[in-house]
Amino acid sequence: MDDAHLPDSILIVDFGSQVTQLIARRVREAGVYSEIAPFSQAEEAFHRLKPKGVILSGSPAGVPEDGSPRAPEMLFEAGIPILGICYGQQVMSHQLGGEVRPGHETGEGGEFGRAFLTVTKDCALFDGLWQVGERHQVWMSHGDKVTKFAPGFEIVAISDGAPFAVIADEERKFYGTQFHPEVVHTPDGGKLIANFVRHVCGLAGEWTMAAYRETKVREIREQVGDGKVICGLSGGVDSSVAAILIHEAIGDKLTCVFVDHGLLRLNEREQVETMFRDHYNIPLVVVDAEDMFMSGLEGVTDPEAKRKFIGKTFIDVFEAEAKAVGGADFLAQGTLYPDVIESVSFTGGPSVTIKSHHNVGGLPERMNMQLVEPLRELFKDEVRELGRELGLPDMFVGRHPFPGPGLAIRIPGEVTKERCDILRKADAIYLDEIRKAGLYDAIWQAFAVLLPVKTVGVMGDYRTYDSVCGLRAVTSTDGMTADVYPFDAAFLTGVATRIVNEVQGINRVVYDYTSKPPGTIEWE
Numbered sequence: 220m221d222d223a224h225l226p227d228s229i230l231i232v233d234f235g236s237q238v239t240q241l242i243a244r245r246v247r248e249a250g251v252y253s254e255i256a257p258f259s260q261a262e263e264a265f266h267r268l269k270p271k272g273v274i275l276s277g278s279p280a281g282v283p284e285d286g287s288p289r290a291p292e293m294l295f296e297a298g299i300p301i302l303g304i305c306y307g308q309q310v311m312s313h314q315l316g317g318e319v320r321p322g323h324e325t326g327e328g329g330e331f332g333r334a335f336l337t338v339t340k341d342c343a344l345f346d347g348l349w350q351v352g353e354r355h356q357v358w359m360s361h362g363d364k365v366t367k368f369a370p371g372f373e374i375v376a377i378s379d380g381a382p383f384a385v386i387a388d389e390e391r392k393f394y395g396t397q398f399h400p401e402v403v404h405t406p407d408g409g410k411l412i413a414n415f416v417r418h419v420c421g422l423a424g425e426w427t428m429a430a431y432r433e434t435k436v437r438e439i440r441e442q443v444g445d446g447k448v449i450c451g452l453s454g455g456v457d458s459s460v461a462a463i464l465i466h467e468a469i470g471d472k473l474t475c476v477f478v479d480h481g482l483l484r485l486n487e488r489e490q491v492e493t494m495f496r497d498h499y500n501i502p503l504v505v506v507d508a509e510d511m512f513m514s515g516l517e518g519v520t521d522p523e524a525k526r527k528f529i530g531k532t533f534i535d536v537f538e539a540e541a542k543a544v545g546g547a548d549f550l551a552q553g554t555l556y557p558d559v560i561e562s563v564s565f566t567g568g569p570s571v572t573i574k575s576h577h578n579v580g581g582l583p584e585r586m587n588m589q590l591v592e593p594l595r596e597l598f599k600d601e602v603r604e605l606g607r608e609l610g611l612p613d614m615f616v617g618r619h620p621f622p623g624p625g626l627a628i629r630i631p632g633e634v635t636k637e638r639c640d641i642l643r644k645a646d647a648i649y650l651d652e653i654r655k656a657g658l659y660d661a662i663w664q665a666f667a668v669l670l671p672v673k674t675v676g677v678m679g680d681y682r683t684y685d686s687v688c689g690l691r692a693v694t695s696t697d698g699m700t701a702d703v704y705p706f707d708a709a710f711l712t713g714v715a716t717r718i719v720n721e722v723q724g725i726n727r728v729v730y731d732y733t734s735k736p737p738g739t740i741e742w743e
């Protein structure tokens with residue numbers, strides 16, 4: 220992006236807090252663009268973004284610990300406002316000449332959870348929101364605390380456990396909160412952050428999806444030039460929104476490829492064809508690869524072997540189609556911001572592979588293509604908003620996530636066309652009932668699973684011996700952790716009755732009560 224097109228922004232320096240992404244959310248809700256950079260890359264991000272303000276995040280580390288992270292000194296000399304949150308407040312105090320001590324040394328311990336602070340002085344952060352003498356609920360989570368503040372600062376709010384609950388240097392426009400304004404348990408937190416970005420940093424709050432769409436269309440045109448782009452459509456929200464945006468930018472220089480691997484949900488292929496060809500008039504190649512996938516899956520029961528086979532075959536098919544349409548210079552992907560943010564680890568060491576996720580990674584190098592990823596800066600719900608902005612119907616925009624390997628990882632044991640057909644029917648009934656009950660949008664993901672277990676039943680005067688179907692429904696914000704959706708018993712009984720009555724091959728239905736962790740969302 221050249222400077223003229225840089226949006227007014229806030230740089231969030233990440234010290235590894237679990238909730239750093241929430242800071243970005245709150246800033247964007249205030250209508251201001253923000254990006255997160257790990258503390259080690261904050262200086263480079265500062266020069267690239269030219270932000271109008273900086274927010275320093277919390278951290279699992281403690282300022283007094285050896286080797287704990289620091290903010291680049293240049294940020295304090297850049298002449299722009301800074302808000303330090305929790306660790307951010309402490310590290311700023313420390314770096315500017317104050318003192319931070321571990322809770323156990325001060326003899327006061329830490330403060331965790333709900334706390335109340337009292338406003339002792341007016342401050343730009345509180346403008347139009349908090350008055351002197353008022354008490355307000357906030358969310359604390361700290362062991363260490365600032366024991367001496369840096370020159371220039373003064374206390375503007377106190378709490379029982381944090382004498383420096385909020386500190387301010389109005390001259391330099393540096394502020395520090397010991398509590399976390401970004402979490403929902405600080406009820407006025409979003410407004411405090413909005414005050415910081417709007418009143419203190421002077422930003423107008425004009426960052427909207429319409430503006431994002433315009434900027435991206437221009438950027439895609441610049442990036443692609445006369446080249447050709449190919450986009451793998453999964454039918455999911457992310458790749459669909461990416462494709463429609465790119466099509467708006469470069470028209471028929473984009474070709475979409477949809478691989479029907481026979482592991483799709485009921486009518487999914489038809490829905491994608493109608494949407495892209497008829498509604499948006501986007502060049503779409505649909506590849507019927509069901510036989511290839513089904514024959515390759517014969518006898519495969521190990522979950523990782525299934526995933527690897529499907530991932531590899533998908534790339535083979537996609538590559539062949541890309542060549543058939545005359546090759547492409549760019550590959551479009553619906554990569555989202557949470558996939559891009561580098562997580563900051565203080566413990567080191569690689570994380571364990573729980574599942575090999577299937578995507579089209581590996582293709583760009585193999586085919587010598589560059590990536591076009593117009594959603595890289597967005598969170599999932601922002602992608603949905605952009606989808607609506609682009610005219611995608613709500614029904615499509617709000618769809619539950621669906622994994623790349625499709626139904627194969629919802630059929631433990633061997634995957635066959637017959638078992639896929641059975642599962643498709645049960646799944647469609649389950650989702651139909653969820654929609655009819657008005658629960659679809661309250662659930663992150665709901666689906667049926669076909670188990671490799673047969674049980675005895677009785678229907679009319681007949682003995683049956685058929686498969687068990689599992690039902691799963693979870694709530695989540697990012698798929699990383701999940702809670703079980705608490706349907707009432709009558710709802711589940713109704714779904715079970717319909718499935719057993721209407722789907723031949725299933726005679727028993729069970730509900731999965733496992734959260735994540737310890738379970739994963741998909742069964743394989």
Ligand code: XMP
Nearest residue numbers: 575576577620621622623624698739740741
């Ligand atoms: P798990 O089962 O790991 O799933 O708890 C977390 C989220 O990721 C989805 N998922 C996938 N998505 N390719 C994808 O694009 C995959 O291989 C894949 N495996 C799981 C899953 O549906 C859930 O939303």
